Amino acid sequence: MPDGSTIVLHAGSTIDYPTEFTGKTREISLVGEAYFDIKHDPHKPFIIHTGKVKTTVLGTAFNIKAWPNRKNIIVSVTRGKVRVENEKKVLAVLTINQEIKYNLQSATIKQHEVNAEKIVNDWTKQDLNFDACTLESIAQMLSKRFGKDIIITSPNLAKTQIVSSFSGTESLHNILDILCTINANTEFIEKDNKVIISSKN
Template identity: 30%
Template sequence: MKIDYHKYNFEDFARDESFRQWIIYRDSQAEAFWLEWMIENPGFESKINLARAFLYALEEKDTSLGNSELDAVADEIILEHKPKRIPFLKSSIFRWAASVLLIAGMGVTAFYFFKPLTDKSLSTLEKISPVLIENYIEKANNSDKTQEIKLEDGSNITLYPKSKIRYPKVFTLKKREVYLAGQAFFNIAKNPKRPFWVYTSHISTQVLGTSFMIKANENAKDVKVEVKTGKVSVYTLKDLEERHEKQQVELAGIILTPNQQASYSKNDDRLIKSIVDHPDKLDSAPAEELHFSETRISKVFDQLERTYGLTIIYDSNNMKDCFLTANFENESLFEKLNLICKVTHSSYEISDAQIIIHSNGCE
């Protein structure tokens, strides 16, 4: 018989076998079903998020419990709201998870509360992302090593020393949002229907699924976003606030692709697009070696573009008689460009994340 999930309350979702397959067992088929169902039934988001948070909390409290034991514990908590004839270890789990039910009765759907950040931009953040102000988890890295954080959607964050990250226990239906103070590398799980947003004190970054670095140290003059894979959009927090107040759909920003970066100047209150300091070869770069023997410069530039994913602008007519003989191995992109310019009596500059070659031609 087909189940009518529209009659479910929080407890029903937490008991449901398919729902537990998604949350406890990480079953991909169940995940696909429930994410689709949530999109079609947005009115159930609060009940589903509470059930998800309850099961996540129960699992997180004692990872030594097997999946079947977690099922049994969850059932008894839901049915009884207090333990009966259980060992002391599980009893503590009961008391802890039962507090989730108490919190649920207050209408709160997150279970870790930390002292609010004192950053002056939080008043803006409160308008555009209330979930990061009211109900959140915050983790700080006070060690001298990076710290790995795995989010409930499968995304991974590498948090650098003297940095902290804030995120909800359970992401909302429409988007995934976090707040960063400091430096972190993000490897985001793809989900086009739920874009991922990273807010800092001055800028915000929107992604669908990619990997990138954000450097937002409070003492630094600039805030930087560096893209390794995929594509991201970067906006100032001021622009987001204005869009929210005016209820605008369009939002001006900078789009970044691999090996590009956006720098926010705190003094000028503007974003500048450029190339990262150390461009890497793309994973999709052609396998052939960068070995050239009397090769037309147009072919050299074309191969460099495909290798690094960057645009090289030059006057093809001026440089039609330019050729290159060189074997590139471990040189950086900028070392390669310096050699090419030396051989062809040219120069280059970086503008808007593009490489512009200036040349009077080759004899």
């Protein structure tokens, strides 16, 4: 993100955000599910819009489920404090290992204690265990997860097979660093919201 925050998108999810946060807040929109690790800035709250519900933080880590055509929006906090509200009122203020389930149809709220790390790990890990996967297939998955175009400059490099695994909450930069370390002849650059992976020679 422009402010250094990290967002991990579930497959099929989308976010809409500006190229730069210039106002008094940092605001984005989410459709689907995502894990957020937000850089602390007490003077510029980070706000996630999911339909009529918004989640506000100063700097923390949490998961939001807000899939289209599903009646519940679910927010689970792994670190820090989060405020969840609709158009009329504050629905809950959550801290670590607390979760709110807000029913959009009945406007009812259920808040309870959870193992938030497990909730996040259940989906963030599932696509990040690579057992002899090609670099091309890994790049396609990472592109969907982080919302960036990833280009591999060489067909032979694209077919390179890699064995590795990740926790699922690393940044794209960290994952690519490790992949390029595993495949020592490889490097990457980030330019204009694109990632270009190439051979060093």
